[in-house]
Every structure is written in C-alpha cells, then in structure tokens.
Amino acid sequence: MRKAEIVFEVELDDQHLPEKINWKATDSTGEFQSCKSVMLAVWDHQRQNTLRVDLWTKDMPVDEMKRFFYESLMTMADTFERATGEKNITEDLRDYCAHFSEKMKLSQ
The missing domain is CATH 4.10.860 (DNA Excision Repair, Uvrb; Chain A)
Structure with a gap:
C-alpha cells in the first residue's frame, strides 16, 4: 500500500499566535512552502462531527x-x-x- 504525507510546520510567537506557516506534501516538491492560512477539516465518523484546525499568520x-x-x-x-x-x-x-x-x- 502506498502512503502519502502532508506536514504543517507552525512557528508561534510568545503569545502562541502563528507567525509563519509552512507545509509540504510527499506528492508535491517535497520541500516546505510558506502560506499565510490553513483551514483543515476532518470528518470524525465515530462522533459524527467535523474536527477543524483554522490557522492564519498575524500578518495575513x-x-x-x-x-x-x-x-x-x-x-x-x-x-x-x-x-x-x-x-x-x-x-x-x-x-x-x-x-x-x-x-x-x-x-x-
């Protein structure tokens, strides 16, 4: 079975607010790319609800x-x-x- 991976790296300031967000995926260049915002939604079948991560940098x-x-x-x-x-x-x-x-x- 083939596996793919998506990785997010978030640099936080002293207040725990995102200053930088970088991401990479095994099916893209494989190198980190910067972005200003991420909205990730995951369906939890067991609980029948959506789990979310919403992040954006302070300078977006x-x-x-x-x-x-x-x-x-x-x-x-x-x-x-x-x-x-x-x-x-x-x-x-x-x-x-x-x-x-x-x-x-x-x-x-």
Whole structure:
C-alpha cells in the first residue's frame, strides 16, 4: 500500500499566535512552502462531527483572508458536487459565493 504525507510546520510567537506557516506534501516538491492560512477539516465518523484546525499568520492581510474564504467556499461547492452529484444545491452555494464576493467587494 502506498502512503502519502502532508506536514504543517507552525512557528508561534510568545503569545502562541502563528507567525509563519509552512507545509509540504510527499506528492508535491517535497520541500516546505510558506502560506499565510490553513483551514483543515476532518470528518470524525465515530462522533459524527467535523474536527477543524483554522490557522492564519498575524500578518495575513484582511483582503487576502476575504479572498481565501471566497476561494474555499467555491472549492467546497465543486467538491460537494463531485462527491454527491447534487447540482441544484451546489448552484445555490455558488450563487451565495457570488453574493459573498459582491458584499466583500472582491475583484474577479
């Protein structure tokens, strides 16, 4: 059986706030790459709930966080459609994303 690994490295300040976030995956370059934010969701089948890790660096600009949320929501719509085949509700989610983008004044 083949195994793959994703590793996150988080450097914290004295207040335990992320200053730097680096990640690498065995199926990418294999070298650490920097990022400003991570949202990780894991489905716990036993407890029937989602476990989450949401991290962002102190210097992540608010406009980039808004864009990150927009992109994440759009990606979730794509994933949901592939996983369930539910096209109607997926279109509703994409409509909401367009509304979100407009409200946040994100450029397309």
